[in-house]
Amino acid sequence: MYTTNPTQYGFVYRSTPDHYLDKLPVVRWLARIPAIESAMRASIGFVRPPYGAEDAADFYIDEASYGTEVLTRTSLAGVTTITQTGITFDSTSYHLFEVRLDPTQALFYLNGSFVSQHTTNLPTSPTSVGFFLESDSDPVVIYVDALEDYSY
Numbered sequence: 001m002y003t004t005n006p007t008q009y010g011f012v013y014r015s016t017p018d019h020y021l022d023k024l025p026v027v028r029w030l031a032r033i034p035a036i037e038s039a040m041r042a043s044i045g046f047v048r049p050p051y052g053a054e055d056a057a058d059f060y061i062d063e064a065s066y067g068t069e070v071l072t073r074t075s076l077a078g079v080t081t082i083t084q085t086g087i088t089f090d091s092t093s094y095h096l097f098e099v100r101l102d103p104t105q106a107l108f109y110l111n112g113s114f115v116s117q118h119t120t121n122l123p124t125s126p127t128s129v130g131f132f133l134e135s136d137s138d139p140v141v142i143y144v145d146a147l148e149d150y151s152y
């Protein structure tokens with residue numbers, strides 16, 4: 001379990017530049033966020049410290065802008081592509097978040113089902129495997145049961 005303090009960011013990163021782009025990286029997280037707090041933002045996938053917004057390919061939740069809808073996002077040098085999936089985030093269960101990234105596309109799977117594909121604003125420099133959580137007022141908690149990153 002990871003907890004952030006109010007109005008602060010919480011991060012967990014593992015650097016993965018050794019298998020970025022020259023191979024085809026995949027990250028899979030089995031995670032649960034027990035509650036979507038007011039003005040909360042969360043990111044799970046390939047992210048770049050410190051805030052995850054630049055050079056990313058990730059699942060994204062932005063409560064203030066999109067409520068509890070699960071989004072997919074790619075970002076390169078501050079230019080972002082967001083796909084609204086139409087899926088409402090279920091905070092009662094663990095979910096398997098999977099992002100597959102190669103030089104031409106990012107594929108997003110939730111609980112083993114294909115969610116979306118991005119072909120624009122793909123990261124071109126090394127990123128990290130990680131997540132970040134942010135809330136304006138309340139501590140944010142995430143439970144991570146498993147993390148797997150590999151290349152195919």
